[in-house]
Amino acid sequence: MQRIAIILLLLLFSSALHTAYAQNGTQSADNVTITVTATVQSIIETITIQTIDFDGAEREGTIVTINPIESALAGKIIARGTPGSEFRLEFLEERLMPNTVGDGSLSFLYSLAGNDIDEQESAELLGPEVRDLEFNSDGEFFIWVGGTFDLEDVNPGSYEGEFAIEIEYI
Amino acid sequence: MKKLLSTYLVPFLLTGALWLVCTPDRAEAQEINFADYGQFTITLQDISMGDLEFVGPIISGGGLYSVELIDSYVLSIIGVKYLDVGVQIQGDGVLTLDGNPEYANDPSRSIPFQLKAAYANMGENSVTDSRFIEVAGGNFGISRFPILARQNLPPGPPPPPPTEGFDQSLVEEAAYLYLYGQIDVGNVVSGFYSGDIIITVEYE
Numbered sequence: 372m373q374r375i376a377i378i379l380l381l382l383l384f385s386s387a388l389h390t391a392y393a394q395n396g397t398q399s400a401d402n403v404t405i406t407v408t409a410t411v412q413s414i415i416e417t418i419t420i421q422t423i424d425f426d427g428a429e430r431e432g433t434i435v436t437i438n439p440i441e442s443a444l445a446g447k448i449i450a451r452g453t454p455g456s457e458f459r460l461e462f463l464e465e466r467l468m469p470n471t472v473g474d475g476s477l478s479f480l481y482s483l484a485g486n487d488i489d490e491q492e493s494a495e496l497l498g499p500e501v502r503d504l505e506f507n508s509d510g511e512f513f514i515w516v517g518g519t520f521d522l523e524d525v526n527p528g529s530y531e532g533e534f535a536i537e538i539e540y541i
Numbered sequence: 542m543k544k545l546l547s548t549y550l551v552p553f554l555l556t557g558a559l560w561l562v563c564t565p566d567r568a569e570a571q572e573i574n575f576a577d578y579g580q581f582t583i584t585l586q587d588i589s590m591g592d593l594e595f596v597g598p599i600i601s602g603g604g605l606y607s608v609e610l611i612d613s614y615v616l617s618i619i620g621v622k623y624l625d626v627g628v629q630i631q632g633d634g635v636l637t638l639d640g641n642p643e644y645a646n647d648p649s650r651s652i653p654f655q656l657k658a659a660y661a662n663m664g665e666n667s668v669t670d671s672r673f674i675e676v677a678g679g680n681f682g683i684s685r686f687p688i689l690a691r692q693n694l695p696p697g698p699p700p701p702p703p704t705e706g707f708d709q710s711l712v713e714e715a716a717y718l719y720l721y722g723q724i725d726v727g728n729v730v731s732g733f734y735s736g737d738i739i740i741t742v743e744y745e
Contacts, residue, residue, distance in 0.1 A: 399581055
């Protein structure tokens, strides 16, 4: 009995010594987890559905107009991007179109209307720089292209020009 | 006498051997490690809050996008200014779509992430005072530095042991940790990508 008691005492002493040593070596520590994030958007595409058609365009004197909201002759573009993403749109309002068969040029003033649903009548006119547009839940935005030009002092001929539109995510 | 040896000395020696085996390696005994003399606290505080965010627009196939040091994510390490702190940084190698780790090897749903890190221990939260922490290819980095740089002076006196009347705030200082890096965006599915960085600090 005495032998067991002495062995137990020795074990307890050893254990206490080890515990004390371990406590002496305790180090404080802390840790944090940081999340790294990035939201990736798809490339913006523009698809021309219809070009501007001047045959039968509304005319007042020498002024020819295609209204982008009301005219069925307006051009139509669909822009496709990441659903719900905001974007800005820029275009050159005035373009000078050269006469491809003779002298002179024609000044064309573009006007645009846009809508997040495929409905021309409820589209809103867009200025040459708009910053608060948004792709719909299908990632689409609809643009109608119209414009106006003056036939006064314009030589007979064929006039060709481009329309430049720039769309970027914000 | 023989009986005495077998009865008491042998169990004692066995217990001693067991104790030695269980004791952590103290091979660095020549180093004076003041942190071992008491339980000083160390705190890692998130100054930037939120996420280390690569700000858009980030376009699929757009290539490299960076968060620079000047815009880095900042954490402070608050502890006893005389003591050295060991920092361990482990970041994910890729950001995955919706943070789903199953996409880690899917090149259309993961974005390679290169983590960079720096610290400043001149008492100011200033990237101009910062020093780079080498982060290896696996986005793993370790560093050791005093909470407050000794600025070419000999080490100061050891802090008073944390007795009942000890106030650690009197000898506290903050060092700063900066996390930044770059991602290489290939032709990936559009959406939200995320990954983690785990930072551990402890007195050394």
